Amino acid sequence: MKVVLHICCGVCAAGAGQALLAEGHEVTGYYYNPNIYPPDEYYRRFDAAAKAAEHLGIRLFEGPYNADDWDRAASCLANEPERGRRCHVCYRFRLQQTYLFTLENQLDCFTSTLTISPHKPAAVINRIGQEVGGDRFLPRDFKKKEGFKKAGELARSWGLYRQNYCGCKYSMQGAHR
Secondary structure, eight states: OEEEEEESOHHHHHHHHHHHHHTTOEEEEEEOOTTOSSHHHHHHHHHHHHHHHHHHTOEEEEOOOOHHHHHHHHGGGTTSOTTSHHHHHHHHHHHHHHHHHHHHTTOSEEEEGGGGSTTSOHHHHHHHHHHHHGGGBOOOOTTTTTHHHHHHHHHHHHTOOOOSSOSSHHHHTTSOO
């Protein structure tokens, strides 16, 4: 199948991309992350995603960096704890745009690297993906079978940038920077 892989960062792209390629899919990367703050962090992560895409031999497209739109959608939940309802809004925001990219480019289905993180609930992400894209969403839990560990090993061997917080300004507040 022709699969769009929503990519949040290079580390996650390495592991999830490799898993999809091993399954025999034709993978197209889509970096769409208007939640990333500040902008220089966004570009560090994009550069790492581009490097991972090069190693994987996949095409990578960059979606618009519409941080103001994301902030309007998520700011009403600014006081939510990390991994709370604000994160669910963020997942939906990014998966909706990935779904539109999938349709616009006449590709078969889409999925997300988000499920490779041990800090993100694959069941929630998969449910939201199916609500957004129906049968065009490919549910996965990339952290299974040591997926996160393998992603980290690939990232180290490829010299990819590794961030220390999820990405938004709210998650940044709890990070050790």
